Amino acid sequence: MLTETPLSNRRREPVRTCVACRLEAGKSGLVRIVRRADGSAAVDRTGHASGRGAYVHALEACIEIARKRRALERSLKAVVSPELWSEVIGSPG
Numbered sequence: 206m207l208t209e210t211p212l213s214n215r216r217r218e219p220v221r222t223c224v225a226c227r228l229e230a231g232k233s234g235l236v237r238i239v240r241r242a243d244g245s246a247a248v249d250r251t252g253h254a255s256g257r258g259a260y261v262h263a264l265e266a267c268i269e270i271a272r273k274r275r276a277l278e279r280s281l282k283a284v285v286s287p288e289l290w291s292e293v294i295g296s297p298g
């Protein structure tokens with residue numbers, strides 16, 4: 206599923222790193238999780254919410270890794286609820 210991104214594409218789109226697999230991907234291939242003011246984590250569907258953000262692929266494999274390693278919690282210093290993960294899976298793109 207993961208394919209090499211041609212260099213020409215890489216220049217056009219900001220590249221972010223998935224907290225689970227550590228692979229770089231264009232923003233469109235990742236789901237942004239943002240830390241809200243109350244210290245909880247939320248899926249940022251717009252990609253423009255203010256606050257500290259982290260990125261993860263909307264793939265079960267990556268989500269499982271991120272859950273096990275508590276990668277989002279560590280990256281965002283936020284509380285990640287179980288519901289958030291099902292939201293990530295349900296996010297298109």
Ligand SMILES: [Zn+2]
Pocket residue numbers: 223224225226227228261262267
């Ligand atoms: Zn990933």
